[in-house]
Amino acid sequence: MSFREDGYAAVDWAANYLERVSDLPVLAQVEPGDLSSRLPETPPESAEPFRDVLRDLDELLLPALTNWQHPRFFAYFAVTASEPGILAELIAATLNQVAITWRASPASTELELRVADWVRQLLGLPDGWRGHIEDTASTSTLAALIAARHVTGRNVVVCSEHAHSSVDTAARMLGMELRKVPADDDLRMRVDDGLRFDDVAVVVPTVGTTSFASVDPVRPIAERAHAAGAWVHVDAAYAGPSWICEEERWSQDGVELADSLVVNPHKWLLVPMDCSLLWTSRPDDFRLAFSLVPEYLRTPEDAYALSEYGPALGRRFRSLKLWAVLRCYGREGLQRILREHVRLAELFATWVDADPEWELVAPQRFSLVVFRRNGTDEENAELLERVNASGEMFISHTRLNGRYVLRLAIGNARTTQDDVRRAWDVLRQSSR
Numbered sequence: 001m002s003f004r005e006d007g008y009a010a011v012d013w014a015a016n017y018l019e020r021v022s023d024l025p026v027l028a029q030v031e032p033g034d035l036s037s038r039l040p041e042t043p044p045e046s047a048e049p050f051r052d053v054l055r056d057l058d059e060l061l062l063p064a065l066t067n068w069q070h071p072r073f074f075a076y077f078a079v080t081a082s083e084p085g086i087l088a089e090l091i092a093a094t095l096n097q098v099a100i101t102w103r104a105s106p107a108s109t110e111l112e113l114r115v116a117d118w119v120r121q122l123l124g125l126p127d128g129w130r131g132h133i134e135d136t137a138s139t140s141t142l143a144a145l146i147a148a149r150h151v152t153g154r155n156v157v158v159c160s161e162h163a164h165s166s167v168d169t170a171a172r173m174l175g176m177e178l179r180k181v182p183a184d185d186d187l188r189m190r191v192d193d194g195l196r197f198d199d200v201a202v203v204v205p206t207v208g209t210t211s212f213a214s215v216d217p218v219r220p221i222a223e224r225a226h227a228a229g230a231w232v233h234v235d236a237a238y239a240g241p242s243w244i245c246e247e248e249r250w251s252q253d254g255v256e257l258a259d260s261l262v263v264n265p266h267k268w269l270l271v272p273m274d275c276s277l278l279w280t281s282r283p284d285d286f287r288l289a290f291s292l293v294p295e296y297l298r299t300p301e302d303a304y305a306l307s308e309y310g311p312a313l314g315r316r317f318r319s320l321k322l323w324a325v326l327r328c329y330g331r332e333g334l335q336r337i338l339r340e341h342v343r344l345a346e347l348f349a350t351w352v353d354a355d356p357e358w359e360l361v362a363p364q365r366f367s368l369v370v371f372r373r374n375g376t377d378e379e380n381a382e383l384l385e386r387v388n389a390s391g392e393m394f395i396s397h398t399r400l401n402g403r404y405v406l407r408l409a410i411g412n413a414r415t416t417q418d419d420v421r422r423a424w425d426v427l428r429q430s431s432r
């Protein structure tokens with residue numbers, strides 16, 4: 001086996017994939033079990049060449065891939081693994097740093113702190129916040145809830161009815177009581193006189209909810225929460241990257257009051273899955289909650305071990321891909337791409353709004369459009385299945401006040417105006 005030759009072949013495979021991904025169906029055109037029936041049931045006895053792995057990648061796996069790198073992937077929150085991030089992943093695996101302590105990987109530890117601080121500056125977040133990387137927003141939120149419970153000694157989590165299910169999951173895993181606050185007509189957490197946080201450990205406002213990209217009023221929530229001794233964890237997993245553009249910072253109002261904040265570079269900052277940034281203004285409290293250093297990990301250096309600030313001991317060199325992306329795009333490059341996504345979402349929203357057969361069901365925010373075709377829920381659900389089955393595009397759905405509605409999220413760096421136009425044409429043709 002030649003690492004160099006196989007490596008060239010793998011990079012060629014990756015480059016060819018990215019060149020042709022727009023010709024592939026967006027949603028995998030397979031049935032459950034199709035791939036399983038083609039995979040050997042028993043493991044290989046003897047060594048096979050890497051080229052056979054690449055061959056089977058093409059023949060077996062490719063048809064069963066939903067192509068998240070496709071420019072007409074508009075479902076959930078569309079994402080981009082950019083080329084610098086992809087290459088940095090290769091190198092991170094090559095180096096295989098396991099950053100359990102500073103000594104185990106000074107580079108990984110110190111680069112992670114530095115790039116977290118770079119992103120803090122790019123997004124206009126307060127000086128003095130300390131950030132590190134977790135795998136996903138689900139883990140970041142879990143960690144924040146653990147810290148909040150530890151320091152408050154309370155057991156209640158509060159979020160809006162539109163908060164992401166990761167808050168429910170974290171509360172359930174921790175055995176914490178979850179209270180959901182109803183939303184107002186703008187789909188924001190309703191803050192009225194009855195809303196009290198006296199026995200609450202942590203309040204989780206969302207900036208950019210998953211269903212509608214609505215923005216909870218973080219400032220009044222944080223002021224009340226702090227007055228009652230509760231922790232404030234802001235979930236800006238999707239919308240946070242938009243703060244790199246000054247015109248989106250209206251949605252940051254009050255975030256500077258947060259005790260912790262999660263933003264996902266793997267959602268809308270061109271970093272390949274997985275990379276979730278968790279900042280806190282209270283790093284000592286995180287350390288209190290998490291630090292547990294057994295004898296076999298004690299070192300003479302009095303240096304930062306990121307494993308003392310979150311649930312994971314072994315940590316991947318995730319900062320490398322974030323570093324590569326930040327350097328190869330710069331603030332300007334990232335702003336250009338995010339602004340284009342917002343522009344395309346606005347454009348799509350104007351087409352929907354102008355067509356009497358269609359309805360915008362929530363204000364268009366960031367790069368998300370929530371809409372529906374006139375007609376029943378069943379008709380809209382069938383429409384979604386039809387357009388997705390076409391392979392031309394992939395959208396997802398949610399419900400608003402019980403009604404089935406469609407979501408089109410723009411987040412892939414390859415998406416052009418032609419792609420968005422095509423999506424609109426496919427939707428209209430499929431609804432006839």
Ligand SMILES: Cc1ncc(COP(=O)(O)O)c(C=O)c1O
Nearest residue numbers: 136137138164166210235237238
């Ligand atoms: C607002 C929000 N928070 C949290 C998450 C969970 O993200 P992750 O998949 O990184 O756990 C999502 C996922 O879409 C989200 O939209």
